[in-house]
Amino acid sequence: MKKCITIIVLFVSCVFYSQNKSVLGKWKTIDDETGEAKSIVEIYEKSGKIYGKVINILDVVHKNNLCQNCSGEDKNKPILGLTVIKGLTRDGKEYNSGKILDPRTGKLYQCFITLEGSDKLKVRGYIGISLLGRTQYWQRVKE
Secondary structure (H helix, E strand, O other): OHHHHHHHHHHHHHHHHHHOOOOOEEEEEEOOOOOOEEEEEEEEEEOOEEEEEEEEEOOHHHOOOEOOOOOHHHOOOEOOOOEEEEEEEEEOOEEEEEEEEEOOOOEEEEEEEEEOOOOEEEEEEEOOOOOOEEEEEEEEOOO
8 A cells, every 4th residue: 555655646746847847838038138037938839839929028118019020920910929939849858840039120030949957948049050049048937
């Protein structure tokens, strides 16, 4: 009986531990140039792919900004609610083969994200090869 209880406790703790190791959830975006927190992006899964949507803009002055420099369906949409991470797929510990949108410039970049610890997300946007790009480190929002 003690062995059964021990196995159940280990299983439950493993389930909770693995949940914290997911890229899914809410992340505070940190600007790589200024070090300032800019927004909260919720990363979610849809049809086996990973997406990220802006759910809060932390600077009140920019809260109602539109994506004026964006093209296509994102043009002139409010940045609040905009999907900025699009169609990443899992490849081992990395999520790649998708795009990330910079709402400030309206440019769409290739992207990959990886967890660096349970509360730190490495987000890299690049053109062509990953050497030509920028990296941001986002922080998990504790609920």
